[in-house]
Amino acid sequence: MKHTKPRLDISSFAEGIFAGDRVILGQAITLIESNLESDQPDAAALLEKVLPKTGRSLRIGVTGVPGVGKSTFIESFGKYLVNNGKKLAVLTIDPSSPLTKGSILGDKTRMDELSKHPSAFVRPSSSATATGGVAHKTREAMLLCEAAGYDVIIIETLGVGQSEIAVSNMVDFFLLLMLAGAGDELQGMKKGIMEVADALVITKADGNNLKNAVEAQGVFQQALHLFPVPESGWHPTVLLSSAITGSGIEEIWNVITKHNEHTTSTGYLLKNRGRQNIAWFQDRFMQLLNIDLQQFGEIRNFQKKLEAEVSSSALSSQAAAKQLLDAYHDALKRKS
Amino acid sequence: MKHTKPRLDISSFAEGIFAGDRVILGQAITLIESNLESDQPDAAALLEKVLPKTGRSLRIGVTGVPGVGKSTFIESFGKYLVNNGKKLAVLTIDPSSPLTKGSILGDKTRMDELSKHPSAFVRPSSSATATGGVAHKTREAMLLCEAAGYDVIIIETLGVGQSEIAVSNMVDFFLLLMLAGAGDELQGMKKGIMEVADALVITKADGNNLKNAVEAQGVFQQALHLFPVPESGWHPTVLLSSAITGSGIEEIWNVITKHNEHTTSTGYLLKNRGRQNIAWFQDRFMQLLNIDLQQFGEIRNFQKKLEAEVSSSALSSQAAAKQLLDAYHDALKRKS
Numbered sequence: 001m002k003h004t005k006p007r008l009d010i011s012s013f014a015e016g017i018f019a020g021d022r023v024i025l026g027q028a029i030t031l032i033e034s035n036l037e038s039d040q041p042d043a044a045a046l047l048e049k050v051l052p053k054t055g056r057s058l059r060i061g062v063t064g065v066p067g068v069g070k071s072t073f074i075e076s077f078g079k080y081l082v083n084n085g086k087k088l089a090v091l092t093i094d095p096s097s098p099l100t101k102g103s104i105l106g107d108k109t110r111m112d113e114l115s116k117h118p119s120a121f122v123r124p125s126s127s128a129t130a131t132g133g134v135a136h137k138t139r140e141a142m143l144l145c146e147a148a149g150y151d152v153i154i155i156e157t158l159g160v161g162q163s164e165i166a167v168s169n170m171v172d173f174f175l176l177l178m179l180a181g182a183g184d185e186l187q188g189m190k191k192g193i194m195e196v197a198d199a200l201v202i203t204k205a206d207g208n209n210l211k212n213a214v215e216a217q218g219v220f221q222q223a224l225h226l227f228p229v230p231e232s233g234w235h236p237t238v239l240l241s242s243a244i245t246g247s248g249i250e251e252i253w254n255v256i257t258k259h260n261e262h263t264t265s266t267g268y269l270l271k272n273r274g275r276q277n278i279a280w281f282q283d284r285f286m287q288l289l290n291i292d293l294q295q296f297g298e299i300r301n302f303q304k305k306l307e308a309e310v311s312s313s314a315l316s317s318q319a320a321a322k323q324l325l326d327a328y329h330d331a332l333k334r335k336s
Numbered sequence: 337m338k339h340t341k342p343r344l345d346i347s348s349f350a351e352g353i354f355a356g357d358r359v360i361l362g363q364a365i366t367l368i369e370s371n372l373e374s375d376q377p378d379a380a381a382l383l384e385k386v387l388p389k390t391g392r393s394l395r396i397g398v399t400g401v402p403g404v405g406k407s408t409f410i411e412s413f414g415k416y417l418v419n420n421g422k423k424l425a426v427l428t429i430d431p432s433s434p435l436t437k438g439s440i441l442g443d444k445t446r447m448d449e450l451s452k453h454p455s456a457f458v459r460p461s462s463s464a465t466a467t468g469g470v471a472h473k474t475r476e477a478m479l480l481c482e483a484a485g486y487d488v489i490i491i492e493t494l495g496v497g498q499s500e501i502a503v504s505n506m507v508d509f510f511l512l513l514m515l516a517g518a519g520d521e522l523q524g525m526k527k528g529i530m531e532v533a534d535a536l537v538i539t540k541a542d543g544n545n546l547k548n549a550v551e552a553q554g555v556f557q558q559a560l561h562l563f564p565v566p567e568s569g570w571h572p573t574v575l576l577s578s579a580i581t582g583s584g585i586e587e588i589w590n591v592i593t594k595h596n597e598h599t600t601s602t603g604y605l606l607k608n609r610g611r612q613n614i615a616w617f618q619d620r621f622m623q624l625l626n627i628d629l630q631q632f633g634e635i636r637n638f639q640k641k642l643e644a645e646v647s648s649s650a651l652s653s654q655a656a657a658k659q660l661l662d663a664y665h666d667a668l669k670r671k672s
Contacts, residue, residue, distance in 0.1 A: 047652050055649050140654075194562065226530070226559055274647035281646045284657035286622065292661060310617045311610035313391050316383050316479075318472075321620035325628060332668055 007031070010042060014049045017148045022121050025148050029123060029141045047140055050147035055273070057089075057146045058260055061167040063157045063193065064177030069203045070156055071110045072243040073177060078111065080249045081152055082119040089121040089145035090114070092156040093138055093163050121150065135166035136287075139280065142170065168196040169276055172269060173256050176200050180209060180216035195227050197236055199255055205240035205248065213240050232268045234259055296331040299324075343367070346378060350385045353484045358457050361484045365459060365477045383476055386483035391609070393425075393482045394596055397503040399493045399529065400513030405539045406492055407446045408579040409513060414447065416585045417488055418455040425457040425481035426450070428492040429474055429499050457481065471502035472623075475616065478506065504532040505612055508605060509592050512536050516545060516552035531563050534572055535591055541576035541584065549576050568604045570595055632667040635660075 008016070008024065013031070016024025032043050064070050074090055081088045090111065115122040123141065138155060145153050155171060157163045168174045176197035194200070200220050205213035221238045229235060237255060241248030263269040293299050306324060309315035344352070344360070349367070352360030368379050400406050410426060417424045426447065451458040459477065478489050491507060493499045504510045512533035530536070536556050541549035557574045565571060573591060577584030599605040629635050642660055645651035 044652075044654055044658075048655055051649060051652055136654075140652075143652075223559060223562055273649075277646040277649060277653060278643050280653035281643065281656045284653045285660050288657045288661050289625065307614050307617065310613040313387060313609075313613060316380075316387055316476075317613060317616035317620045318380055318476075319384055320617045321624050322380075324621050325624050329668065332665065 007042075010045050010049060013046050014147075017050060017144060018053060020149050022148075025121065025144060026123065028144050032140045032144065033137045043140075047143065050144060053147040054143045055146065057142075057150055057153045058173070058256070059142065059171040060152065060154050060256065061157065061164075061171035061174040062154055062177065063164045063167065063175070064203075065179070066158065068177045068179050069243060070158075070177055073201070073203055073241065074154060074156060075111045075114050076241075076243050076246060076249055077252065078114040078120060078154070079117070080253065082114070082117045085119075086151045087119045087149060088114075088152045088154065089142075089148070089150040090123065090154045090156060091138055091141055091145070092122075092124045093135075093158065093167070121145065121148070135163060135170070136280070136284065138167070139170045164193050165196065168193075169279060172263065172272070173198045173259055175252070175256075178202050178216065178220060179204065180212040194223065198232075198234060198259055199236055199252070200224070200238040201248065201252060202238065202240050204242065206242035206244045210240075232263055232272070233266060234262060293328055296328075296335075299327050299331055302327050343378075346381050346385060349382050350483075353386060353480060354389060356485050358484075361457065361480060362459065364480050368476045368480065369473045379476075383479065386480060389483040390479045391482065393478075393486055393489045394509070394592070395478065395507040396488065396490050396592065397493065397500075397507035397510040398490055398513065399500045399503065399511070400539075401515070402494065404513045404515050405579060406513055409537070409539055409577065410490060410492060411447045411450050412577075412579050412582060412585050413588065414450040414456060414490070415453070416589065418450070418453045421455075422487045423455045423485060424450075424488045424490065425478075425484070425486040426459065426490045426492060427474055427477050427481070428458075428460045429471075429494065429503070457484070457486065471499060471506070472616070472620065474503070475506045500529050501532065504529075505615060508599065508608070509534045509595055511588070511592075514538050514552065514556060515540065516548035530559065534568075534570060534595055535588070536560070536572065536574040537584065537588060538574065538576050540578065542578035542580045546576075568599055568608070569602060570598060629664055632664075632671075635663050635667055638663050 008027070013024060013028050017028055028046060031039060031046065034040075034043065062070060062074060078088050078090060110124070111122050114120050142153050142155065155167050157167045174197050176193055176199070178200050180202050202213045202216050202220070217238045217240060224236050224238070239248055239252055239255065241252060260269070263272070293303070303324060306315065306320040310317050310320045344363070349360060349364050353364055364382060367375060367382065370376075370379065398406060398410060414424050414426060446460070447458050450456050474491060478491065481489050491503050493503045510533050512529055512535070514536050516538050538549045538552050538556070553574045553576060560572050560574070575584055575588055575591065577588060596605070599608070629639070639660060642651065642656040646653050646656045
C-alpha cells in the first residue's frame with residue numbers, strides 16, 4: 001500500500017503533522033519505524049524538522065503484566081481525557097509472538113471507541129523486527145505525536161520484556177498497573193519496575209474483587225516504603241480503579257496533574273528530560289558505533305572469537321577490549 | 337616505599353603469587369591498581385600470566401548500609417572459614433571520604449584478628465582516585481587472589497554507592513546485610529540491590545534486638561516474594577546472625593554451599609561467569625573507546641556542545657550521535 005503512490009517529501013510530511021493530519025502522522029511514523037537503510041536519511045531529516053515543535057506534551061508510560069487490563073484501562077482513561085478536551089496519542093509497544101507469527105496484543109478491537117474519537121490517535125507499533133531499536137523508534141514516534149499537537153502521550157508497554165525500563169526513560173510519569181490477589185501474579189513482573197513507578201493502580205477493583213484490591217493497596221503501599229524516595233521528591237501512591245464502575249479514573253488524572261505541577265515547580269521535569277535526552281544520545285552513539293564496527297566482516301568474526309575466549313577465561317576482558325579497539329582502528333585506516 | 341628497590345619482573349610476580357606469598361600478592365595488587373600510564377603494560381601482562389590459574393574460588397559479594405556491621409560480620413564469618421580449613425581473601429571497596437581526606441572504613445583495627453590469620457588475606461583498596469575504574473580493578477585483584485590459591489574471595493562494598501551492582505556482576509553469591517528496626521534504615525539502600533541478593537542476613541540478632549530481627553526476617557522474606565525467581569532458579573532466603581553470640585554464621589555458610597552445589601549442578605555457575613566475562617569485555621571496550629575519544633581535545637569539546645544541544649532538544653539524539661561518530665572518524669583519519 002505504501003508504494004502505490006510516491007511518498008510525500010519531508011516538508012509535506014512536516015506540514016501535515018503540524019496541521020494535525022492523522023493519516024500523514026501515521027505515514028510519518030511508518031517512515032520513522034522503517035528498517036530500510038534507504039529510509040534512514042528521510043527519517044532523520046523529518047525528525048530534525050519536527051524537533052522544535054516537540055516537548056509540550058505530558059508523557060505517560062503505562063505498563064503491567066498480561067491480563068491486568070491495560071487496554072481496558074487506557075480506553076477508560078483515554079475517553080476521560082478526550083471528553084475533558086485533551087488531545088491524546090496512544091503508542092503501544094507490541095512484541096509479535098514468534099509462536100503465532102502475529103501480534104500478542106493483536107485483536108483489532110482494542111481501544112475501539114477511543115480509536116474512533118477525533119481527538120485521539122492510537123498506534124500499535126509492532127516490534128517484531130526491530131530488536132534493540134524498538135525503544136528508539138517509539139521515542140521518535142512520540143516526538144512526531146508531540147509535534148502534531150497532542151497534549152498527552154501514553155506509551156503502553158507489555159510488561160513482560162525489557163521495554164519497561166526503556167519506556168520509563170522516555171516519559172515524565174510512569175504508571176504501573178497491578179492485579180490484586182495472591183503474590184503469584186507478581187512473578188511475571190520484571191526487575192526494577194516498581195522502583196521507577198510514580199503511581200501504582202490496582203485494576204478490576206470492583207464487585208467481589210474490591211476487598212482484595214483494598215488489601216493489595218495496603219501491601220503495595222508498604223512495599224513501596226522499602227524503596228528510597230526518588231530524586232524527584234515524589235512519593236509514589238497506590239490507587240484503585242475499575243473499568244466497570246469507572247471509579248478511580250479521575251483520581252489518577254489528578255495524581256498525574258499534581259505530579260506534573262510538582263516536577264514543573266521544582267524544575268525536575270526539565271532537568272529529567274534533559275538528562276533523558278543526553279542518555280538517549282549516548283545510547284544512540286554506542287549503537288552507531290556497534291553498527292559501524294559490524295560493517296567490517298572481519299571485525300564481526302574477530303569479536304565473536306574474543307567473546308568465546310573471554311567467556312572461558314582464556315583471555316582477559318582488558319586484553320580482548322584492547323585487541324578489538326586495535327582491530328577497529330586498523331579497519332578504519334584501511335578503509336580511508 | 338614502593339620505589340626504594342626495583343620492582344619485581346612479571347615472572348617473579350607470578351611465581352610469588354602462585355607460591356601464595358602474601359607480600360608479593362599485595363604488591364601485585366598495588367601494580368594492578370596503579371593509575372600510572374607507565375604501569376599499564378606490566379599490569380596487563382601480569383593479568384594474562386595469572387589468568388589460567390583463576391576461576392577456582394567461590395566468589396562472594398557482601399554489602400549493606402553503614403552501621404549494619406559488615407566488618408564485624410566478615411571477621412566472624414571469615415574466622416569460621418579459616419578455622420574450617422579454608423583459605424580466604426577479603427577485598428574491600430573503600431571509597432575515601434572527601435571530607436576527612438581519608439578512608440571512610442578507615443580505622444586500622446578492622447578485621448584485626450582475621451588479618452593476622454595465616455590463611456587469610458585482607459586488602460582494603462581505596463577507590464579515591466579511580467572513579468569509574470574501581471570495579472575493574474577490584475575484579476582484577478580478585479583474579480590475582482584466585483591465582484594465589486584462595487578458596488573463598490569476599491568482596492565487601494560499602495552499600496552507599498553504585499558499586500554494589502558492579503560487585504554483584506563479578507561474584508557467584510551476593511549477600512545483603514540488613515538491620516532490623518523501622519523502615520528508615522532502608523532509605524539508604526540503593527535501587528535494585530535486594531533483587532540481586534542471593535541471601536539477606538539480618539545482623540545484630542541478639543538480646544533486646546532479637547524480637548525485631550525475627551519480625552524483620554518475616555517482612556523481608558515477604559518483600560522478596562515481590563520479585564520474580566531469578567534465572568539461577570535459586571530462591572533467596574533471609575537469615576539472622578549475631579557477632580556477639582556467633583549464631584547464624586554456620587547456617588550462612590551452609591546456604592552458600594548449597595547455592596554453589598545448585599548452580600554447579602545446573603550449569604548456571606559457569607554460564608553466569610561466562611556471561612559476566614563477556615559483559616566485562618564489552619564494558620572494557622566501551623571504556624577504552626571513551627578514553628580513545630577523549631584523547632582528541634576537539635572531540636571532548638564537541639561532545640560537550642552536542643550534549644548541551646540534545647539536552648535542550650535543539651538537536652536530536654540520533655543526529656548528535658551521527659555527528660560525534662563522524663568527528664571520531666575524522667580525528668582518527670587525521671591522526672593516521
